[in-house]
Amino acid sequence: MITISHLTKIFEGKGPRVTALEDVNLEIGKGDIYGIIGMSGAGKSTLLRCLTLLERPTSGQIMLAGQDIASLSGAQLRAARRGMGVVFQGYNLLMQKTVAENVAFPLRLEKGYDKAAVQARVAELLAIVGLEDRAGAYPAQLSGGQKQRVAIARALATQPEMLLCDEPTSALDPLTTKSMLALLTDINKKLGVTIIIITHELSVVQAICSHVAVISEGRLAESGAVADVFGSPRSAVTKLLLGREE
Ligand SMILES: Nc1ncnc2c1ncn2[C@@H]1O[C@H](COP(=O)(O)OP(=O)(O)OP(=O)(O)O)[C@@H](O)[C@H]1O
Structure with missing residues (x-):
């Protein structure tokens, strides 16, 4: 799906x-939950920013549905962005707007969404993330986990094929982390959305990812199915992450 x-x-x-980032090669399949893990400063956020077209690569290709998204501009770029939902670290919610208004925000540019259709879609999205009863609340009235759920609902508004999450659990307590990971798994299964998770937490990858890429100092150390990569780690950094350094 993404090469x-x-x-x-x-x-x-x-x-x-x-x-x-230096000469990174990676294939992310449709329907994968792909973890991108590495130490602080490894290049994870830069990779996410290149994938979401917030940053232009210096060189290389990012092929999505037969198109090199790194070379897009104008209307094509906007169309490609609509196919990707992004949940940023810190959530980036509009603090002066209600939960429902935040979730409705990406729909204002979509065709075919009159007021009633927006309301119906927002209700649907809030049900997916389990926040039906908080539609009228403001972000400041929510917990960190709830803010994250609003950010996920907003990211899913335009029915993207892909959801990219930057450190989705780093600010959450263990119990809230568990329910957040369950929600992401549910979204992947029920909606068929490919999920890319940037994290420095091994436990997050072990809990929900099908595949993992280990990034170290801007380079891809290794990648593949989680069972393979963590079962028989080849790179020093993977061994370090697993606490098995020799
Ligand atoms: N806009 C920028 N200008 C200059 N250097 C940058 C910029 N953005 C990132 N870097 C550098 O690129 C390297 C990779 O940073 P990046 O934020 O991608 O790492 P990371 O793996 O996401 O780290 P963390 O887990 O700490 O967020 C770092 O050395 C960082 O200082």
């Missing part, structure tokens, strides 16, 4: 030149 080939991202600016 990343030779993806390189170099930041050049006032400071020193930083190679955040």
